[in-house]
Amino acid sequence: xxxxxxxNERGRSKLPGHLGIVVVRLEPSHVEAQYTVRDCVMxxxxxxxxxxxxxxxxTTCGYGCLANLPAGATGFTTVELKSNHLxxxxxxxxxxxxxxxxxxxxxQVWDAVVSHRESGRTLxxxxxxxxxxxxx
Numbered sequence: 128x129x130x131x132x133x134x135n136e137r138g139r140s141k142l143p144g145h146l147g148i149v150v151v152r153l154e155p156s157h158v159e160a161q162y163t164v165r166d167c168v169m170x171x172x173x174x175x176x177x178x179x180x181x182x183x184x185x186t187t188c189g190y191g192c193l194a195n196l197p198a199g200a201t202g203f204t205t206v207e208l209k210s211n212h213l214x215x216x217x218x219x220x221x222x223x224x225x226x227x228x229x230x231x232x233x234x235q236v237w238d239a240v241v242s243h244r245e246s247g248r249t250l251x252x253x254x255x256x257x258x259x260x261x262x263x
Contacts (some may be wrong), residue, residue, distance in 0.1 A: 129153065129194045143186045146179060150190060158191040161222040161244065174215040175250070180241050181210050184253035187225040188237035192257045197232050200259045206234075208255040213248075220244040223253075233259055 131150040138144045143160075146168055152159040160183060162168065168179035185208060192203045225239040234256055241251040 129190070134190045134193075138186070142182060146182060148183055148186055150187075153190055153194060155191070155194050156227060158187045158194070158225045159222065160187045160190070161220050163220055164216060164218050168221075169217075174217060175221065177210070177212055177251075180212065180221065180251045181208070181253070183221060183223045184210065184225070184239040184241050184251065185255060187223040187239050188253070188255050189257070191225050191227060191237055192235050195227060195230050195235060197259060199261055201262055202260045203235070203257040204260065205255050206258045208253065210251050210253045212251045214243070214250045216243045216246075216248075216250065219246070221250065225253075228254075231259075235259065 131153040134150045147162040148160050150160045168176055170176040185205060222244050223239045223241045225237050228238050229236040236256050239253040240249060242249050
């Protein structure tokens with residue numbers, strides 16, 4: 128069984144770890160992760176970088192996909208993603224909550240809402256499609 132602690136350890140030396148992403152809840156139907164806004168997630172204009180928001184949302188959805196892999200699957204890869212950015216921030220904690228829309232044998236579709244914890248403002252809406260991988 129995949130847990131938040133396992134995914135936090137796996138991501139520690141990867142991009143999620145570099146950005147400070149921490150999974151705080153990992154269930155098959157609900158994944159929540161967050162990071163604290165700091166200089167490495169900012170754009171040169173002084174606001175939160177859109178890539179940091181997308182990485183947080185994609186990580187959250189990806190960990191949910193792993194928690195829902197069908198029997199015999201070896202992994203997944205994201206094949207499409209879309210994000211609508213509605214706001215930004217310069218401080219605080221950014222949170223992504225992901226939920227499955229479709230859990231199929233060959234694909235999964237996940238939605239995530241990224242928000243600013245302190246104000247409750249929605250920063251982005253995100254959807255991704257993952258293709259499920261099987262051994263050849």
